[in-house]
Amino acid sequence: MRDYARRLPAGIRTSTTVTSVTRQDGTWSVRAEDGREFTTRAVIAATGDYGTPFVPDVPGRADFGGRALHAADYRSPDTFAGQRVVVVGGGNSAIQIAAELGPLADTTLATRRPIGWTLQRPLGRDLHWWLGHTRLDIAPIRQLLEKVPVSVLDDGHYRTALDQHGVDRRDMFSRFTADGVVWADGTKEEVDAVVLATGYRVTFPFLRDSGGLDANGAPLHRGGLSTAVPGLGFVGMEFQRSFSSKTLRGVGRDAGHVLKQMRTAVAG
Incomplete structure (x- = not known):
């Protein structure tokens, strides 16, 4: 990543937290936590989906005397050795964490519906290869994929690990x-x-305060290009343009699309 960054014709500012992005007289002002300010004609928000962990409001959580943590704060199964642990969730992260904990802890998966499994390598090729080569993840088919319940991609490794180590599933x-x-x-x-x-x-x-979000804080956009204010784009959001928009396979394609559209808009 450092080698790649050095080849980019861009000024990269690491350890810089942006606190506000506002627009006035056709120019964006980007303010950082340390007081620095940048001005530009265009802004792309590429922070993706993983900045804010979602913690469900389960009754009694404040009274729980054990350890409750989000998967974002999970680092290693070793600290749970010999313990009774419940993993909440039915997606890939939950399954992978439960598979790691299984050999060391008495582990249960708690989900709201039975776990759905999707073969990761049908006919010897990764599912993302098939989606990319058949273009099945591009709109309008992606709109159908958006409605499919959460399913776990697995080549058999995780399902076997859960069975081997006695990790059971229970209703939430x-x-x-x-x-x-x-x-x-x-x-x-x-x-x-x-x-x-x-x-x-x-x-x-x-x-x-940019004018680019709705009342719930969601971005107003079409394909990553803001529909509310000019010169604002988004990259890395789930289902932004395809099933793979928040993956390495899809983000580059979306970035190219957004840049092309923004250049046209700014030039116009």
Whole structure:
């Protein structure tokens, strides 16, 4: 990444937190936390989906005396060795964390629906290869994919690991207690830790005064180009233009599209 960055004709400012982006008289003003200010004709928000972990408001969570953490703060299974752990979530992150914890801890997956499995390498090729070469992830088909329930991509490794280490699945617990959880059937159980693999929410706090967000803070855009204010674009959001928009396979394609559209808009 450092070698790639050195080849870019761009001034890269690391360790720079942007606090606000505002527009006046056709020019954007970008202000950083340390007081620096940049002016530009165009701004692209490329912070993606993973900046704000989503923590569901499960009753009793404030009273839980064990360890409750989001998957964003999970680092290693070693600190959970010998413990009773519940992993909340039915996506790839939840499955991968549970598979890691299985050999070291008594682990259960808590989900709101049965886990869906998708073969990662059908006919010997990765699913993303098939989507890319068949163009099935490009609109309008992507709009159908958007509505498909969360499914876990697996080549068989994780499913086998869960079975081998006795990681079971249960319906999501109804509430926390001081020392554990209450399962959907009313059973109380003592639990040492709960890992919340419950995803993230798209947030752009630095754009709150830009005019580019709706009342809920979601970006107003079409294909990554703002429909509310000129000179504003987005890159790296889920389903921005395709099924792969927030992956390495899709983000480059979307960036090219956004840049082309913005150059045309700015030139016009």
